Amino acid sequence: MTNTLIELQRISKRYDMPNSANVSILEDIHLSIAEGEFVSILGPSGSGKSTLLRIMAGLIPPSHGKVLYNGQEIQGTNPGVGMVFQSFALFPWLTVLENVKLGLENKPLTEAVKMRKALSIIDMVGLDGFEGAYPKELSGGMRQRVGIGRALVMEPDILLMDEPFSALDVLTAENLKRDLLELWTEKKIPTKSIIMVTHSIEEAVYMSDRAIVLSRDPARVIADIFIPMAHWRDKQEGQFTGLVDKIYSILTKREIKQNEHVEEQKKKIEKVQEVPAGALTGFIELIDDLGKKVDLYKLADQLSLNLEDFLPIVEAAQMLGFAHIQHGDIELTEIGSHFADASVLNRKDIFKRQVLQHVPMIEKIIWILHSKSNNKMEREFFLEIFEKHFGLEEAGHQLDILIDWGRYAELLAYDEKAKNLFIEHEASAAAE
Ligand SMILES: Nc1ncnc2c1ncn2[C@@H]1O[C@H](COP(=O)(O)OP(=O)(O)OP(=O)(O)O)[C@@H](O)[C@H]1O
Numbered sequence: 072m073t074n075t076l077i078e079l080q081r082i083s084k085r086y087d088m089p090n091s092a093n094v095s096i097l098e099d100i101h102l103s104i105a106e107g108e109f110v111s112i113l114g115p116s117g118s119g120k121s122t123l124l125r126i127m128a129g130l131i132p133p134s135h136g137k138v139l140y141n142g143q144e145i146q147g148t149n150p151g152v153g154m155v156f157q158s159f160a161l162f163p164w165l166t167v168l169e170n171v172k173l174g175l176e177n178k179p180l181t182e183a184v185k186m187r188k189a190l191s192i193i194d195m196v197g198l199d200g201f202e203g204a205y206p207k208e209l210s211g212g213m214r215q216r217v218g219i220g221r222a223l224v225m226e227p228d229i230l231l232m233d234e235p236f237s238a239l240d241v242l243t244a245e246n247l248k249r250d251l252l253e254l255w256t257e258k259k260i261p262t263k264s265i266i267m268v269t270h271s272i273e274e275a276v277y278m279s280d281r282a283i284v285l286s287r288d289p290a291r292v293i294a295d296i297f298i299p300m301a302h303w304r305d306k307q308e309g310q311f312t313g314l315v316d317k318i319y320s321i322l323t324k325r326e327i328k329q330n331e332h333v334e335e336q337k338k339k340i341e342k343v344q345e346v347p348a349g350a351l352t353g354f355i356e357l358i359d360d361l362g363k364k365v366d367l368y369k370l371a372d373q374l375s376l377n378l379e380d381f382l383p384i385v386e387a388a389q390m391l392g393f394a395h396i397q398h399g400d401i402e403l404t405e406i407g408s409h410f411a412d413a414s415v416l417n418r419k420d421i422f423k424r425q426v427l428q429h430v431p432m433i434e435k436i437i438w439i440l441h442s443k444s445n446n447k448m449e450r451e452f453f454l455e456i457f458e459k460h461f462g463l464e465e466a467g468h469q470l471d472i473l474i475d476w477g478r479y480a481e482l483l484a485y486d487e488k489a490k491n492l493f494i495e496h497e498a499s500a501a502a503e
Pocket residue numbers: 086096114115116117118119120121122123462
């Protein structure tokens with residue numbers, strides 16, 4: 072029987088927001104990871120992947136639930152994990168050797184043993200000869216090798232990696248992925264399990280044995296997919312592309328929450344994707360040019376976009392009823408096709424209809440502007456309302472995108488200087 076190494080029991084995480092509102096980031100996450108598994112965690116941007124990883128590491132506490140390591144609930148930091156960060160997190164004033172040795176700082180080992188272990192790991196991660204170099208003298212890929220070395224030198228049971236390759240250029244990342252996989256598959260390191268947050272479905276299917284897919288607002292586990300392929304995997308092979316397509320479909324499916332009446336959902340303030348109307352228009356035109364239906368995975372590849380950049384556009388197109396996803400393909404709806412073929416003015420009309428139908432927040436903004444005798448309202452007013460739901464930073468982003476969509480649809484206008492939103496006919500009146 073395989074040993075469960077780490078177990079999450081009913082983990083939830085909430086953050087308190089101003090005005091005593093709170094946002095739920097993770098909800099009721101149950102996950103069990105066994106010895107020998109390499110698991111990827113995928114999910115939309117901002118869904119809570121990093122938060123989940125940090126909870127596993129014991130760097131932040133969950134609001135509810137437990138993390139068990141080897142059957143014991145962790146208190147404070149998890150003693151079984153080593154962590155690799157996207158940003159490398161190296162100390163610039165320390166050499167490669169000193170940065171790696173830092174991983175052993177709290178271990179009861181003699182200096183000579185620490186030195187031996189650090190030098191051996193440096194060799195293993197391909198940095199032999201660079202022991203005395205400082206981070207600024209290294210390329211991005213080499214810096215991440217130091218980051219990985221610092222985590223591995225602790226000989227952790229579990230290696231947690233938070234988007235370890237996303238700050239690197241494609242070739243460097245591929246190289247490092249292969250080297251790490253080699254250490255793992257050939258058991259050159261004593262690590263018993265690897266858990267990696269990634270934005271790249273392809274990376275997950277290439278490297279891991281299991282992909283956990285999270286939803287957003289709040290994050291729940293919506294899929295747990297086994298990848299039953301031996302290493303080294305061929306990215307062109309049918310089974311590989313089939314799995315990539317399957318995960319794409321899951322990630323791009325807009326979730327209708329169970330037990331929730333459609334009308335109740337409509338009333339809810341639902342986050343919109345931060346995709347300007349111009350980008351969305353271009354995307355719909357592109358799908359139209361490609362025959363109205365295209366494989367998402369291939370499209371992302373052709374556009375050289377990673378999941379983080381690509382998914383919001385796909386989601387926004389779905390949310391507004393311009394496209395739908397099936398079996399890994401994105402296809403324009405009738406409205407989407409109509410939009411692509413329409414004149415500039417007609418496009419604005421269609422966009423207006425779709426936005427009013429699918430984005431309750433815009434409807435509310437317009438209603439408020441109409442209710443005011445001067446049809447005008449300060450940005451600050453809306454910001455305060457949104458802040459209760461999203462927090463200050465996100466509220467600003469949401470409002471910016473709603474203003475962008477509202478302007479494109481000619482539903483409202485915005486005075487950048489005075490920071491006022493107002494109804495379009497006011498714009499012509501003001502200009503007279
Ligand atoms: N201290 C905090 N207070 C309030 N909200 C927070 C805090 N830390 C994170 N969040 C929010 O929690 C959500 C999840 O963040 P997290 O970084 O875990 O997501 P992610 O899936 O890793 O994102 P990305 O894919 O963009 O890296 C975000 O909306 C973020 O704004």
